[in-house]
Amino acid sequence: MTFKLAIIGRPNVGKSTLFNRLAGRRMAIVDDTPGVTRDRRSHPARLQDLRFEVIDTAGLESAAAPTLEGRMRAQTELAIDEADIAVFMIDARAGIMPDDSTFANLLRRKGKPVILVANKIDVNAAAAGVLDAWELGLGEPVAVSAEHGLGMSDLRDAIVAGLGEEVALAEDPEPVALPGEEIAVGEDIDPDAEQVPYDSGKPLRIAVVGRPNVGKSTLINALIGQDRMLTGPEAGITRDSISVDWLWRERKIKLFDTAGMRRKARVQEKLEKLSVADGLRAIRFAEVVIVVFDATMPFEKQDLQIADLVMREGRAPVLAFNKWDLIEDRQETLAELREKTERLLPQVRGLQAVPISGETGRGLDKLMEAVERTHRTWNSRVSTARLNRWLEAATAQHPPPAVAGRRLKVKYITQIKARPPGFVVSCSRPDAMPQSYVRYLVNGLRETFGLFGVPIRIALRTSENPYAGRAKKRG
Template structure:
């Protein structure tokens, strides 16, 4: 039976650093700036022979509930309520300050088992801070250094003493629950294989991206039907890329909320650069990427750059026009958005889009249906026989052009990858094949096999000449 451990404390005491060490890789953003973490994050963790879920939380701050800091505090309190044991972390270098006393009392009132953790004990002068932690009345502090990995055996023993029979003993090969967030670079396929049926029960990974303040976190909360992500009128609240597991119509879904992406010229601070890097990582690890546009300010230059990035990465894109509940003249706006989508994003013909309102929950089921339909196309396979019958008709209707007085020859085509669909076209002199003819073939593939709305990769190759490099025999 697994259990949950929440790491709490005031800002900048090293909670995310300990979270990353327990998880075994750098997932949470870490910076010297106080208050980097805002949303709570849950991930499978391991500490020697212990396996559990660890929750990273925002730093506890004294603030009114309507403020951003107050909403962050509410998220942390929700994490404490969810956890089986709480690691209350303090900074041994700076010693105990009044905020530590205040928040220790808050944790004590929750009635959960608490382990007092004194972090940053690797340097001189930290011993006094460890002894000072006794004044919190939370028992004997466990001295650790999350950054250097010191004191981890003591922390393991403290957790084991509290959790007792809840500790799950598993085999070594199952020591950490596998993540659904593995990179998907495209599946190699057997060209002779039959076209498989789509597996509608397979887990699906979705990333929600867009500019700051377009409603990404609100959208995820609406899908989950709980206040899982921190939201508010302030732009740029989300900093980390936070993944949560969800089930939609009996299908496992992994949703990734991401930080808003501003224009590159405006990204100056180190912390924002780290956040954008996490967003790019989430895009590369996703299967379907929902690009959230503000319907009242759609097709900003940054919107187009984000969509183009997703297409270049080969992900399956879906455009969600949010805030549709405040749009005036929706029919007129819809026609305008459809025209702009076709004109400004011609890289993927037939890109799917939906109108939604994350605030009211309107259109969310339709959005998920569109996501699944796009994912089906992204996984589509076409047999080599069907492809070559289509190629013969396409080249008869529009023969390949002549270059330097010599007509190009197109021999055969086969699909070598899915996710996104990738094809190899065998032809003579691929280096001089005009891009206009390649686009003609790609558009023909879309129309013939209904591969609309996803990127298509076309690789040109020439077959080897068995007589190349051999001199002619002389009589």
């Protein structure tokens, strides 16, 4: 990115709406409730011919440092320090508030170029608010409507004037990443193609999910080694799914922090529904999903439902038992957790489960090694020849059952998808094949080809009958 632009202002002035417009997609959650945004979020952005990185921030509020609002303000000040230019946004309908003057002084002390933006000019009452904005002493206000895209050309000119043409219009060494499409479950592969070795240099997308207050944001802060995510004793601090770029052992990682997911019956507020929907999008976009459990009270019903959701979406799951520093009898607890994992999550045998502490940093390298192992398995491809040699032995050892007096025939198997591994089995009567025999085949594939800890898809097909539909000739 050529430069970084931070959007600053009181709660509910329209910062996230402008962020979404500049980013080119609805990324940040937008609602009429003040204080929706809590963490800072950044994304490649474009405004006409300008290419830059835009940072959305929490609403600035006057509050003591230990409080949630105080910690949110600290995150916003970090964003100002990180940015090359700040957009200070006010609500033109409400006019200038006492806090606006306080935060205008804060921005002046930072010494960064500041663009004063009066938002929500799409209503008649806004004109007076735009004139009032002059008293902040930050220069001429740029009148915009972030929701309707009004005034964007004026904003572009103000950015160029604030930074200078050399910086604002510099050639971008990195092209702006366009919004990524969600990956469909399973990636088509050519069964007859040569085996592709695992590429450990490719960037890896990881989502961190779990119930509220299990330590997801603390875990991400511990992994990247900085207080990037807002944390605290309050449950449900995270609302948006925030992505962070990170380097682990020379490998590029994109980490997604998500909002805590409560039981569906308890999710009543519109805002929480938006947060959960944002988290589900992060799961679908990720390759590996770390499901964080609270080791002091693991395997709540909601934990199991979240893990089951990850598996049904076809992602590569890894379990992290957090708050391990609070466990006294660790050996006994670990054995108990592993037994419960096998018993309560039988959908995917051999799940990687790692005890960690986001607070002390214990077990984080082991967690990332488990992530890479699981990702390697998730990308596995097995040749058709090896699969059919295995199938011949498996059906000889345990033949398919007879249904209605006729024995089912299993003819051949081939892998047609990876990420997660997906197979097609050709058999005589797919509709009559018992699920117990399909499970036998899945377990056999896991054991023989080492496909532990990832979902496996099997589709049953019947071979086409070339004579189907032809009338029998009468002599």
